[in-house]
Amino acid sequence: MQLSPDRTPIHRDADRRITAGGLIVSAAFVGLAVGSVLLPPPARRGAWLPLHLALPGAATVAIGSVLPFFIAALAAARPGPPVARVATIALLASGALAVSIGIAGGAGGLAAAGGVAFVAGIAGLGWLLVLILGGALGSQRGLLPRAYGAALVSVAFGATLATLYAAGWTPVLEAWGRLKPAHAWLNLFGFVGLVIAATLIHLYPTVLGTRIAVRRSTRAALIGLSGGPMTIALGYLVGADAVARLGAILTIGGTAALGWFLVETHRARGRWTTDAAWHRFASWSLAGGVAWYAVGVAIAAGRVAILGAAPIGWGVELVAVPLAVGFVLQVLVGAWTHLVPAVGPGDQRLHARQRSILATAANARLAAFDSGAILMAAGLPAGAAPAVAAGATLVGGALLVALALLLRAVTLRPDRAPEPPRQGHEPRP
Numbered sequence: 001m002q003l004s005p006d007r008t009p010i011h012r013d014a015d016r017r018i019t020a021g022g023l024i025v026s027a028a029f030v031g032l033a034v035g036s037v038l039l040p041p042p043a044r045r046g047a048w049l050p051l052h053l054a055l056p057g058a059a060t061v062a063i064g065s066v067l068p069f070f071i072a073a074l075a076a077a078r079p080g081p082p083v084a085r086v087a088t089i090a091l092l093a094s095g096a097l098a099v100s101i102g103i104a105g106g107a108g109g110l111a112a113a114g115g116v117a118f119v120a121g122i123a124g125l126g127w128l129l130v131l132i133l134g135g136a137l138g139s140q141r142g143l144l145p146r147a148y149g150a151a152l153v154s155v156a157f158g159a160t161l162a163t164l165y166a167a168g169w170t171p172v173l174e175a176w177g178r179l180k181p182a183h184a185w186l187n188l189f190g191f192v193g194l195v196i197a198a199t200l201i202h203l204y205p206t207v208l209g210t211r212i213a214v215r216r217s218t219r220a221a222l223i224g225l226s227g228g229p230m231t232i233a234l235g236y237l238v239g240a241d242a243v244a245r246l247g248a249i250l251t252i253g254g255t256a257a258l259g260w261f262l263v264e265t266h267r268a269r270g271r272w273t274t275d276a277a278w279h280r281f282a283s284w285s286l287a288g289g290v291a292w293y294a295v296g297v298a299i300a301a302g303r304v305a306i307l308g309a310a311p312i313g314w315g316v317e318l319v320a321v322p323l324a325v326g327f328v329l330q331v332l333v334g335a336w337t338h339l340v341p342a343v344g345p346g347d348q349r350l351h352a353r354q355r356s357i358l359a360t361a362a363n364a365r366l367a368a369f370d371s372g373a374i375l376m377a378a379g380l381p382a383g384a385a386p387a388v389a390a391g392a393t394l395v396g397g398a399l400l401v402a403l404a405l406l407l408r409a410v411t412l413r414p415d416r417a418p419e420p421p422r423q424g425h426e427p428r429p
Helices: 013-036 048-074 082-105 108-134 143-166 170-174 176-208 216-238 241-267 276-307 316-343 348-358 362-382 385-410
Strands: none
Touching: 013 048, 013 082, 013 316, 013 385, 048 082, 048 108, 048 143, 048 176, 048 316, 082 108, 082 143, 108 143, 143 170, 143 176, 143 216, 170 176, 176 216, 176 241, 176 276, 176 316, 216 241, 216 276, 241 276, 276 316, 276 348, 276 362, 316 348, 316 362, 316 385, 348 385, 362 385
């Protein structure tokens, strides 16, 4: 039990339930993204609809659900107000859904309204983080809160650009050729990529059962991934090749540092005595997601390093699979596999059963997902439809199984959960 600065106990039960509920909403967006692939290409606007259901939808709702809980627990602070927490998740989810439906269906007004709701949700998330950190024990002016702050600034600006585009504002429409890459870099790399990277600094050691340590690699990763995407976006906005190339170097360096952090953490990992498949699935999903992120950064930032701020340097078809599928969706599944039994409501018996369910066919699901992503990533740019179809089938199947297992885990009744293993749920050094 943590204590607040006035030495009174901090209760997190309601915050845990809200976090778990938000993860379920995020998982629903994953299901929608998978289902949208079955629509005719004109109806889903090519890859646009699945990508936006996965990124502004699933990824952002998950971030809005987990981040306030994570920051409050990390800073030994009181949770944010439950009403504000629920309202933030609702704004992000409804905004992302309205934008997706509005753009895909040609309803600009609905898309613009959704964009306003989405930006309001981001503002609410920022307010929650400031409120939580204001009541934290000790100083909270380290790199991690600053990285989260930079991520929120990035997405607020990037989402505002897209909202103005959906609303049909002429200056944005006329300049969309160079604003679109800036929008993509701010939202995908500056927000989703940075938040996931910053969270992994603490989540990955927890999953591996080792000490959370501030390393040189963590500082280099957060600095590079905070400043790089913003600098690239600025280069596109002002048409400065040198600025964009500097941002590419920072982003590549930050990604390399993040990868090295995972290697260092893996070397110091604990040895779990129980739930081996559950631990393996969560940790391999997170590590595999970062590997795919490195592939996406190498492609996207490499093109910027070569081509500068030319709009042709951004090509969503080249990075859609590595970033949206390999990175975001794999990390989401790995994160909810770990977090639902770890922070969700319920007792030890219920959590033990949830871990068992979420670990079902762990190796087979990992192999199916990543082999499918490889087929898609190789086949999409080459126009190899059979490879893309086969890969999409593998990835979609793995995701649908993950969603079914999650639904089963969160609908368990506590009185039906078996006793947990006697040896406990602790790592062995």
